[in-house]
Amino acid sequence: QVVVSQEPSLTVSPGGAVTLTCGFNTGAVTSGHYPFWFQQRPGQAPTTLIYDTSKRHSWTPARFSGSLLGGKAALTLSGAQPEDEAEYYCSLSYSGAYVFGTGTKVTVL
Amino acid sequence: EVQVVDSGGGLVQPGGSLRLSCAASGFTFSDAWMSWVRQAPGKGLEWVGRITTTTESETTGYAGPVKGRFTISRDDSKNMVYLQMNSLRIEDTAIYYCVTDRSTTATIKLSYWGQGTLVTVSS
Numbered sequence: 001q002v003v004v005s006q007e008p009s010l011t012v013s014p015g016g017a018v019t020l021t022c023g024f025n026t027g028a029v030t031s032g033h034y035p036f037w038f039q040q041r042p043g044q045a046p047t048t049l050i051y052d053t054s055k056r057h058s059w060t061p062a063r064f065s066g067s068l069l070g071g072k073a074a075l076t077l078s079g080a081q082p083e084d085e086a087e088y089y090c091s092l093s094y095s096g097a098y099v100f101g102t103g104t105k106v107t108v109l
Numbered sequence: 110e111v112q113v114v115d116s117g118g119g120l121v122q123p124g125g126s127l128r129l130s131c132a133a134s135g136f137t138f139s140d141a142w143m144s145w146v147r148q149a150p151g152k153g154l155e156w157v158g159r160i161t162t163t164t165e166s167e168t169t170g171y172a173g174p175v176k177g178r179f180t181i182s183r184d185d186s187k188n189m190v191y192l193q194m195n196s197l198r199i200e201d202t203a204i205y206y207c208v209t210d211r212s213t214t215a216t217i218k219l220s221y222w223g224q225g226t227l228v229t230v231s232s
């Protein structure tokens with residue numbers, strides 16, 4: 001069974017930086033897995049922040065960036081704002097399906 | 110402006126059926142694949158399945174837990190996609206989201222989400 005793992009929770013100070021990761025239990029994540037990153041606030045639908053590893057949508061704040069890091073997909077938040085407190089999910093393409101990560105709860109404190 | 114509006118959720122008994130609908134606009138619908146994603150209460154996101162374009166034979170793909178019970182279809186004349194759910198189980202209880210998937214004419218892959226519609230399976 002394919003599992004995509006993320007840190008359960010991370011805390012960042014206002015104005016600080018934090019990196020979330022997204023890893024496969026089957027091996028390294030590559031650009032061919034087309035990593036996506038989503039933000040979900042309580043009671044709301046997800047919002048797509050990053051697609052195809054590192055591309056930002058027009059609505060994505062510049063403080064969010066995506067990359068590959070040590071065999072995993074990574075989302076870096078630089079200059080955290082109170083409104084960035086949310087759940088973050090990644091997804092990877094695998095064998096014609098999308099597999100979502102377990103989610104990371106980010107607290108800005 | 111791209112808009113995705115999903116609807117049709119409700120309360121259904123185990124073993125019952127329900128059809129969800131999704132209306133999309135603001136892009137060339139016939140060029141786009143569409144996916145469904147669900148989220149059980151207090152849990153993470155789970156991909157349910159997708160449908161390709163009519164040109165690609167409306168090929169469908171499903172996640173293991175719903176294969177053989179759920180069917181996705183589309184009507185390009187109405188810019189609509191549907192999720193027919195049969196033999197529903199308690200573990201299918203979730204918010205179901207319709208989401209744009211890959212397209213040859215727009216950058217919309219997994220980028221525009223419906224507001225979600227709640228399906229509750231309970232006796």
